[in-house]
Amino acid sequence: MPLTRKAYRAAILHSIADPAEVGIEASYEYFEDGLLVVDNGKISALGHASELLPTLPADIDITHYQDALITPGFIDTHIHLPQTGMVGAYGEQLLDWLNTYTFPCESQFADKGHADQVADIFIKELLRNGTTTALVFGSVHPQSVNSFFEAAEQLDLRMIAGKVMMDRNAPDYLTDTAESSYLESKALIERWHGKGRLHYAVTPRFAPTSTPEQLTLAGQLLTEYPDLYMQTHISENLKEIEWVKELFPERKGYLDVYDHYQLLGERSVFAHGVHLCDDECARLAETGSAISFCPTSNFFLGSGLFNLPMAEKHKLNVGIGTDVGGGTSFSLLQTLNEAYKVMQLQGARLSPFKSLYLATLGGARALRLEDKIGNLQPGTDADFLVLDYNATPLLGYRLQQANNIAETLFVLMTLGDDRTVLQTYAAGNLVHQR
Incomplete structure (x- = not known):
């Protein structure tokens, strides 16, 4: 099989720890203008586009998403x-x-x-x-x-x-x-x-x-x-x-x-x-x-x-x-919408970063697969999503009012559904395109 190396540029967010154990701020990595590099079905690099772009060959295939967020599958x-x-x-x-x-x-x-x-x-x-x-x-x-x-x-x-x-x-x-x-x-x-x-x-x-x-x-x-x-x-x-x-x-x-x-x-x-x-x-x-x-x-x-x-x-x-x-x-976005309400009814809070953790890294840890899926660390399987900020008129309008990634993430989880998923990648292959 020929070597396939591709890069994906967008806002990128993933969980790196459980917020209940390390606090919210230390639980995630967010790159406002990020780059995800995929080699043969695995993630080989993740970081700020400004830092990673100069290290890549000039002819690499880069897909650039506007108004979108890349997260783990x-x-x-x-x-x-x-x-x-x-x-x-x-x-x-x-x-x-x-x-x-x-x-x-x-x-x-x-x-x-x-x-x-x-x-x-x-x-x-x-x-x-x-x-x-x-x-x-x-x-x-x-x-x-x-x-x-x-x-x-x-x-x-x-x-x-x-x-x-x-x-x-x-x-x-x-x-x-x-x-x-x-x-x-x-x-x-x-x-x-x-x-x-x-x-x-x-x-x-x-x-x-x-x-x-x-x-x-x-x-x-x-x-x-x-x-x-x-x-x-x-x-x-x-x-x-x-x-x-x-x-x-x-x-x-x-x-x-x-x-x-x-x-x-x-x-x-x-x-x-x-x-x-x-x-x-x-x-x-x-x-x-x-x-x-x-x-x-x-x-x-x-x-x-x-x-x-x-x-x-x-x-x-x-x-x-x-x-x-x-x-x-x-839809796990819709499921997280309900999870938030379950916590509200018990007088507890569910932060959007804990929700992201539950749907990605927390699930991977439950399955003992955190070395392979659930995050975007280099060496893991290239299973990731592209979430579209303009998937529906209401979502697009609401996200214009969002001031930070926490608010953006929460709105995606309350207003988002299958329409929000623009693309789904598994082992580096595009397996769903909206």
């Missing part, structure tokens, strides 16, 4: 591929919503043609919204994951996904067995994990839909392949938590079920965590596990308000998740 730490077709379904809380809408929709993934079609729509939606990495639930059918990874591989995307493991408390047409879920997951791991920029996640749906035998085998897979991911749900809804207590009376609580089956660890991501207690946050932090904060979904299903300050107190890794189809938007 967004990272969605919790989303469901097979729920794309039922996003925005009316009028239920979690358990009824699963039975009424989710399970029937997921049953269609027994058909490979359907799985291929939805994978294509799903990936286009991610990229249109600036999401370059996602932690994805498939359906119980292995072909849901095969279709997704086949589509992601063609674009050289960094994606993580897994086949749902679910052997009880779901319709017969949608359950596997402890043994079949183990064998099917293993086959998918052997085929996809570590291929290109793809990773596999062991995916028990949530404690109520897995028998102890299935949870035991999920833990066994994590032992057999030490660098796998694990994703599931926890403490989303009060009725769900009561149900877990009835099904596992011998365990101390919801988290203890997963802990007992050895599902906590540095690559374990638990979605929601709305109703966690201090002890559970401490245990998650101690094991290096992470939480995916899913504000749009938590509002839409009436689940509750995630306590981000408590997670910060325990130094617990937190990423942000759209949770489509419980969440109603693929």
Whole structure:
């Protein structure tokens, strides 16, 4: 392959640390007239255009954006591929919503043609919204994951996904067995994990839909392949938590079920965590596990308000998740708009720089990928976005009144959506152009 070196000039912003740990000012780098240099799919230089331009060859291809901001690609730490077709379904809380809408929709993934079609729509939606990495639930059918990874591989995307493991408390047409879920997951791991920029996640749906035998085998897979991911749900809804207590009376609580089956660890991501207690946050932090904060979904299903300050107190890794189809938007900008309101309702503040962190570097840390994605440091994958200040008339007018990058960033997160994403790059390749 010929060497490809390109440069991109615009305002550039990225997170370099968690504002909760280092303070806001030390948490980001901003270049008002910046330059990002990309060599063979990786970032080779980042800095002020005035300093970097003289060091580059005269014939380098430079793309100059006016009225735009370059940021790292967004990272969605919790989303469901097979729920794309039922996003925005009316009028239920979690358990009824699963039975009424989710399970029937997921049953269609027994058909490979359907799985291929939805994978294509799903990936286009991610990229249109600036999401370059996602932690994805498939359906119980292995072909849901095969279709997704086949589509992601063609674009050289960094994606993580897994086949749902679910052997009880779901319709017969949608359950596997402890043994079949183990064998099917293993086959998918052997085929996809570590291929290109793809990773596999062991995916028990949530404690109520897995028998102890299935949870035991999920833990066994994590032992057999030490660098796998694990994703599931926890403490989303009060009725769900009561149900877990009835099904596992011998365990101390919801988290203890997963802990007992050895599902906590540095690559374990638990979605929601709305109703966690201090002890559970401490245990998650101690094991290096992470939480995916899913504000749009938590509002839409009436689940509750995630306590981000408590997670910060325990130094617990937190990423942000759209949770489509419980969440109603693929846009992480819109999801951050909701996250701000979740904090407001609890009398807490969410600075735009913390929001940027959650959608980029925080997500990368939750996935243990901060050396590869989530920031624009030289040596990382060239996964980045170009956000258009004039995407809509209102956005353009409002940003003319912004006095600094903090205000600009906040307005992008409150008024921005998929239209704001002018271009999405993955491994240096243009994968979406508005």
